[in-house]
Amino acid sequence: MHSPNQIIYEFSHTRSEPPAPHPIAPRRQDIEWLFTALFDAYGPRNWWPTVHGGSFELVVGAILVQNISWGNVERALVNMRDTDVWSFPSILETPDEEMHEIIRPSGYYKAKTRKLKEFAEFIISRYDGDLDRLFALPIDEMREQLLSVWGIGEETADDIILYGAHKPSFVIDTYTKRLLGRLGWEIRGNSYSAYQQLFHEMLPHDTYLFNEYHALIDHHVARFCKKKPLCDRCVLANDCPVGLGITQP
Ligand code: SF4
Incomplete structure (x- = not known):
């Protein structure tokens, strides 16, 4: 992996043809x-944006950011940290109504509570709560596993693979x-x-x-x-x- 400030690709700066009035297949x-x-x-943008950092926050943030801007997610993440709901077991242990209030700033808080709990259940039951074991899988297998979790779609799965596992998807x-x-x-x-x-x-x-x-x-x-x-x-x-x-x- 390359360092965050290192850019190694120096592609062409100009397009070979002027923009066309009709759609073209990009080359x-x-x-x-x-x-x-x-x-x-x-x-360089140096993503993924973080509040406290770490793989747990990355995965939770990738789920909470669905259909909402990052600023709202940050407030939900701060709430989770402040209320000590900062691990997969604690997500499962927190009653739904409490979770709703904690992550309310991220919008769609009922659906997102269920998504967080489904993911927590998945990572605990399959990988003993250890994200690194999931991240160690080959990309295709990891993606398949992630997509099998309720509430994890393709964009969220690829966010987790790219920014969490640091693998190219x-x-x-x-x-x-x-x-x-x-x-x-x-x-x-x-x-x-x-x-x-x-x-x-x-x-x-x-x-x-x-x-x-x-x-x-x-x-x-x-x-x-x-x-x-x-x-x-x-x-x-x-x-x-x-x-x-x-x-x-
Ligand atoms: S449509 Fe978007 S990409 Fe194209 S010139 Fe306007 S702002 Fe830029």
């Missing part, structure tokens, strides 16, 4: 260009889909696995590269490529059909 140079453009603009989210769509890139199938396959086929399977790439996309989209995009302030505007006014957002 390797497009995927490489996007990474370089975002990295040059924002620098590219994370796809709604921000990724929005950005690629606005750049005029059409992904055949439009499914989570189709997007992931694109990055897996076009890039070296490197944990640090996947870590930074996903974090850079989220950083960029959250600030500029919003539902109503701020194209006049966007570093990608000259290479984006929406930014150039060729297509609508």
